[in-house]
Amino acid sequence: MNLALTEDQGLLAKTAADFVAERSPVARVRKLRDEKTPPGFSRDLWREMAGLGWVGIPFPEWAGGAGMGLADLAVVLEALGRGLAPEPFLSSVLLGGQAVLLGGSDAQRKAVLPALCSGDRLLALAFQEDGSRYDLNRIVTRAEACDAGWRISGRKIQVLDAGAADQVVVAARTAGGERDSVGISLFLLSAKIPGLRVRPQQRIDSRSAAMVELESVVAGHDDVLGEPGSGGALLEQVVDRATVGVCAEMLGLMTEAFERTLAYLKTRVQFGVPIGSFQALKHRAALCFIEIELSRSAVMAAARAVDEDSPEAQQLVSAAKARCSDAAIRVTNEAVQMHGGIGMTDEHDIGFFMKRARVAELTFGDAAWHRDRYARLEGY
């Protein structure tokens, strides 16, 4: 494993950085938030990103993708994270898209992936429930066998971009008890299927999320991704990939928040000197720098480990999420603190970074949860 960007990745990073600077400044995110119009992101910009090949990065070439890996996608997500871009990479490319790629039949893949890569189709993955916190196996939503296939009832919460999705992958229990990993199945459903209702939720980062309520939704046998009952392992694999994605985004947002804070430390004058000359602030800034550097190594290693199918991949994903969660919270808290009063105002952008950092921290497991998972994987 080499922890340096390849030449191509370096170029990709540059292109993405330029794109974000020009097309996706934080002011755009503010406008989207204030306008409150669904879907909470720009369809046009999404198609442009698809045109640049970014949406298709982790999909095969036959589907219109680039056949590249998470290490490449992470470069783009980091750049987008700097601009807090809300376009649906997590929901469509990493959650829904990877579920179809890794679990779907040939027919399902052919029906979904080309449209996804071209930017025309959006997916979502509904896995979280009331009280499940980060336990992927804790699923109460039930799918009972019926003549047509399966009859699904239950409620999913905080489903990313469910409001805009054309298809929703729903995790439901076809067998087993409330916390068993066996007996979970993933269903690929049209968002318009009778009995499926999407109720928007407003979160602090103003990104699109929704409750997905299923009332006797009837799914066909062909709507299951993989074998019925074997969705637990698939779900874990998919969420691991998405976790790397959210880590890359956190890396971008904490780097940006930190650089903005550094600039402020050098220009804000109190007591007749720039506040960045005070040792109390210097040391805290240096600690933030160290946190970001450690996070970067962990994210790069996790992405490469997943791409290389390393036996250490899960450990490294948890290492990255634990590290990035702690780091992003520390850095964005310090960012607001060091900006002082202006940092508390809605008018200033720095608060946007803190809000998104908090959402990212509590997505797919916080630092303590991932430390516990790491310990379990390491046999203690």
Added chain:
Amino acid sequence: MADLETLRAEVATWLRANAPASIAGTMLTNDEGIWGGRKAVFPSLDAKRWLETMAARGWTAPTWPREYGGAGLSPDEAKVVQQELARLRLPPPLVGFGLTMIGPTLLQFGTEEQRREHLPKICRGEIRWCQGYSEPGAGSDLAALDTRAVLDGDHLVVTGQKVWTSYADESDWIFALVRTDPIAKKQEGITFLLIDMASPGVSVRPIRLISGASPFCETYFDGVRVPLRNVVSKMNAGWTVAKALLGHERSMIADVFGGGAPRKGKGSALAALARRYVGDENGRVGDPVLRDQIAQADLDTKCLALTVQRSRDAMKAGHRPGPETSMFKYTATELNERRHELMIRIAGPQGLGWEGEGFASDELAMTRAWLRSRGNSIEGGTSEIQLNVIAKRVLGLPD
């Protein structure tokens, strides 16, 4: 990469053929290693043979040029040697400040004569070096040092006191910072000097630490005559050399405590310790709070090792250690202290023994190691100094 794999096979074959059988699994920590020098003590005849065999192959300093006793390997090739040593559980044949500090500094700043005189002796473990930087009045403010060196013909005459000279009582030569211009700005009147400790006027007194051990000394110079050819770089240009060496020192400290340290066995050592003291519950370490602290320490160790690796991968373009080594020094030492504290907390009351009955020998050693570790964030530039360096030289924050 195919070349590296060929090399790997050759290295493994050679090591199997040449490493004394008894050496595997011994001397795996830096402290237990062979430090060499005229007063060298070898734990076994095989340890001595191991040093001689490896030195003859140039593998005590694999990246140094052959003419100075190295093997002329690239960093990647040297890493292969290191990896094969680790894989076969073979200890490094030689450790110490010659290899990690003064050697790289002479390669960067030394004259041809100085390199030819000193580097081969370092590679063969014949001369042991120590570092004369700190003084009673110059700790974090190193440039305030006051050991005087006055020109007298083709010699400098050195008078003053150094402190915290690691293992000075077991060393043969010292590289020291001395003041040669008392009027100039404090950084601009310092010279970097190589001094034979057998010279008349050098005396050494060990300092007893809170751990009971004496790894450090006070070193006194009383009119010590040092030939001018022992000046590294130029008169009054020592501060630049000193800073470059500090970069090597910080990388070395980070290696010892973090990235490059050889591991004893597989799995989490902290978890194994916790099993011994708090037991198992459903196959997991019984105490969830300790478990979290162990995972945190292990994850931080992992992230540090990955960052050291990332820095090496980025340094393949021939980049020298810069201010980022402060990050490694800070992180590695703070982490090492945390790990030692955690070990004591895991052991509970059994971690409180000083000596005598009721405590196992490894428990006593663990407690002493914790006490010794408290110095990690002080020696080699305090944690606060490292943060200052990062703030100033990496982040560009104003004075």
